[in-house]
Amino acid sequence: MIELQSASVHFGTVAALKDVSFALSRGDRVALVGANGSGKSTLLRAMHGLVPLAAGRRVVGEVPSPRVAMVFQHPFMLRTSTLSNVELGLVLQRMPKAQRRERAMRALERVGLAAEAGRIARVLSAGQQQRAALARAWAVQPDVLLLDEPTASLDPTAKREVENLIAEFSAQGITMIMSSHNLGQVKRLADRVLYLEHGRVLADVSSEHFFSGPLPDEATLFLKGELPWV
Amino acid sequence: MNEFAESAIRAVELVASGDPELLRIVGLSFAVSATATITSTTFGLFAGAALAVWRFTGREGVIVLLNTLLALPSVVVGLVIYMLLSRAGPLGSFGILFTPAAMVIAQSFLVAPIVAALTRQAVEDALRDHGEQLRSLGASPFECALIIAWDERIALLTVALVAFGRAISEVGAVMMVGGNIAGVTRVMTTAIALETSKGDLPLALGLGMVLLFVVLLLNVLIGALRGWRLSGDQRRGVVA
Numbered sequence: 001m002i003e004l005q006s007a008s009v010h011f012g013t014v015a016a017l018k019d020v021s022f023a024l025s026r027g028d029r030v031a032l033v034g035a036n037g038s039g040k041s042t043l044l045r046a047m048h049g050l051v052p053l054a055a056g057r058r059v060v061g062e063v064p065s066p067r068v069a070m071v072f073q074h075p076f077m078l079r080t081s082t083l084s085n086v087e088l089g090l091v092l093q094r095m096p097k098a099q100r101r102e103r104a105m106r107a108l109e110r111v112g113l114a115a116e117a118g119r120i121a122r123v124l125s126a127g128q129q130q131r132a133a134l135a136r137a138w139a140v141q142p143d144v145l146l147l148d149e150p151t152a153s154l155d156p157t158a159k160r161e162v163e164n165l166i167a168e169f170s171a172q173g174i175t176m177i178m179s180s181h182n183l184g185q186v187k188r189l190a191d192r193v194l195y196l197e198h199g200r201v202l203a204d205v206s207s208e209h210f211f212s213g214p215l216p217d218e219a220t221l222f223l224k225g226e227l228p229w230v
Numbered sequence: 231m232n233e234f235a236e237s238a239i240r241a242v243e244l245v246a247s248g249d250p251e252l253l254r255i256v257g258l259s260f261a262v263s264a265t266a267t268i269t270s271t272t273f274g275l276f277a278g279a280a281l282a283v284w285r286f287t288g289r290e291g292v293i294v295l296l297n298t299l300l301a302l303p304s305v306v307v308g309l310v311i312y313m314l315l316s317r318a319g320p321l322g323s324f325g326i327l328f329t330p331a332a333m334v335i336a337q338s339f340l341v342a343p344i345v346a347a348l349t350r351q352a353v354e355d356a357l358r359d360h361g362e363q364l365r366s367l368g369a370s371p372f373e374c375a376l377i378i379a380w381d382e383r384i385a386l387l388t389v390a391l392v393a394f395g396r397a398i399s400e401v402g403a404v405m406m407v408g409g410n411i412a413g414v415t416r417v418m419t420t421a422i423a424l425e426t427s428k429g430d431l432p433l434a435l436g437l438g439m440v441l442l443f444v445v446l447l448l449n450v451l452i453g454a455l456r457g458w459r460l461s462g463d464q465r466r467g468v469v470a
Contacts, residue, residue, distance in 0.1 A: 050362055069366070076360040078381045088377075089367040136367070146366075 001026055001066050001144060001175060002047055007056035009042050009199075016042040018199040019056070024144065024177065029170050031190035031207070032179040035222065039199040040179035044070065044146045047177060066143035066175075073149040075133030077121035082113060082132050085121040089140040100139075107135035111165055127158025134165050145169060147178040151185065163189065183223075187211060195219040233431070240432035245439055252433065256440055259417040262330050263398040266337035270397075271390045273338075274345025279375040281346065282353035296350070299343035304336075308406030311336045315407065328409040333417070336403035341393040348389045353378050384459045388452050395448045399441065 002024045009017040017039045024030065024047065032040040045051045048068050049058055060066070069089070077085050086107050090100035108114045111131040116124060121132055130150060137145060147166065151159040159182075166189055170176045180186050186193060186207065193210040195203040195218075202216045213220065244252055281292065313319050315327040315335075326332050356378040364374045379386060401419035408415035410424055418437045425434035 045362070048366055050365055070363075072363055072366075076363040078377070080381075092368040092373065140367070 001060070001062055002068070003059045003061060004043075004046055004053075005057045005059060007046055007058065008054045009039075009046055009051050010054040015054075016199055017046060020046075020199075020201050021056075022047075022194065022201060022204065024175060026143075026175055027173065028175050028177070028192055029190050030177040030192045030194060031186040032177065032194050032196060033181075033183070033186060033210075033222070034196035037198075038196040040196055041148050042199070043194075043196065043201075044148050044177060044179060047144075048146055067140060068144045068146065069137035069140050069142035070146040070148065071130070071133045071137050071150050073152050075129050075136075077124075077129055077132065079120065079122060081118055082121045082124065083108065083117040085132060086136045086139055089136055093140065103139050104135070107139035108132070110138060111135040112161075125158070127154050127161060130154060130158065130162050131165065134162065134169070138169060142174060144175045144177070147176065149179055149181065152181065183211075195222065197222075237431040237435050241435035241439060244432060244436040249433075249436070252436055252440070254413065255416055255418055255421050255437060258330065258415075259398055259419075259441075262333045262404070262417060263337060263394055266334045266341060266397045267390060267394040269334065270338040270342035271345050271393055274342045274389075274393070275349050275379065275386065277342075278346040278349025278351075279353050279379050280372070281350045282357060282378075283371040283375045293350070296343055296347045300347055302340060302343060304340055304400050304402035305406065307336055307340045308403035311339065311403065311407050327407060328411060328415060330408070330415060332407040333404045333415060336407045337397040337400060340400060340403055341397050344396060345389055345393050348392070349379070349386060352382050352385050352389070356382055384455050388455055391448050391452050391455075395445055398444060 004020055004022045007017060007020045007022075008015060020039075020043060022043070032043055034040055042051060046053065046058065048070055050070075078088070083101070083104055086104040087100050090103060095103070105114065105117065108117050111134055113124075113128060113131055113135060116128060116132075121129065124132060134150075145166075150166065151162050154162060163185060166176070166178070170189065176189075178189065180189075191207050193203070193205055193207050194201050195205075195210070195215070197218050203210070203219045205215070209215075210219075211223075215223070281289070281296070311332065312327070314321045315324065315332055316322055317327075326335075353375050357374060360378065361374050364377055365371075369377060399419060401423060404415070404417055405420045405423065408417070408420065410416050410420040416424075418441045422434045422437045422441070425431070425437070
């Protein structure tokens with residue numbers, strides 16, 4: 001669907017992504033794993049086309065281009081109702097008002113926030129805001145959903161709710177790439193794992209392989225650090 | 231001291247009795263400054279938002295120039311507008327020198343850089359934090375700026391109030407291009423200057439009171455808007 005070929009991304013003098021090649025296929029459920037600053041978020045942004053590539057290419061292999069939506073760790077909610085926030089992507093698609101309102105309401109029902117439609121989005125709890133962000137992404141009916149640490153700042157209950165929604169979206173056939181520090185979540189949600197370090201992809205393996213090994217030494221050390229009992 | 235006290239008492243009486251001349255001057259001041267604020271805010275908002283998103287060679291220079299214009303002396307604006315509108319000037323054929331229209335133009339030129347510079351800063355800061363999320367939803371750079379400007383409407387309303395405050399308290403430019411003609415182009419600031427030089431301290435003081443009250447009211451409004459927004463964000467657990 002979307003492919004990065006020898007892609008590098010620089011922020012000033014810092015190389016955030018170095019010579020990364022990665023192809024996303026329809027139905028993939030990919031987790032990006034690695035320490036802070038390893039390039040996970042940058043890889044997601046590069047897949048979406050939000051950051052310019054210093055080298056390499058981003059190739060979209062389908063016609064028409066797959067629709068891509070992204071959910072961030074701290075979703076940005078406008079100072080307006082939750083419903084209007086969910087409608088935003090549809091407004092930008094120039095969808096007629098009645099149709100987008102209906103679609104946004106359906107998205108809010110989908111994430112269990114229909115009762116909050118009229119409330120100012122910033123009044124919602126962090127977990128509810130993340131669910132609203134998922135509804136906003138789902139409303140545009142994406143082929144690919146990019147998730148950047150979607151549950152990192154949530155309490156356990158909210159984390160579980162958001163995770164369930166991601167699993168449902170994925171089961172619905174939406175191709176998904178997610179960066180996460182939570183290896184349990186990676187195990188539950190992903191069937192393919194990319195391990196990144198210092199902007200390079202050191203392993204691109206199935207989820208089963210990732211947790212059973214063998215892996216490059218750096219990835220094994222990371223796993224030992226995250227799961228000391230293994 | 232006695233003269234000051236007497237003048238102050240008479241000034242209060244003038245304000246309280248709704249003296250027609252005082253009301254006419256206050257009315258014209260509001261009309262001129264409100265028109266200038268609306269004109270310059272409309273232009274400044276778009277220019278500031280465009281400057282926040284548009285990357286071009288020499289952009290930094292434009293921003294430095296814009297920030298420099300924040301300290302633009304009003305008499306310089308007055309002089310330039312005077313030269314443009316005077317009979318021998320390039321816009322002399324319009325015949326609007328010494329009319330309220332000339333005063334609106336002068337105040338607009340004075341205030342537009344303030345609106346543009348503050349809008350540019352507010353929109354650029356918000357874009358740095360949230361622009362990527364808007365672009366991920368399919369917004370073009372200019373749509374991002376418009377969405378952010380709308381989201382920052384309280385902050386931008388504050389900018390408009392600051393602009394109005396600057397316009398209504400300005401004296402140099404309106405004196406030069408308006409001419410301070412009684413009943414035609416006399417506004418609060420020019421009237422205060424004239425009446426003081428004539429020795430009519432009660433009218434000058436009365437106008438000064440109204441002007442101070444207007445500025446005070448603007449500050450209260452700005453404070454209330456800021457407080458409302460901050461308390462709202464804190465209530466919602468958002469770091470403003």
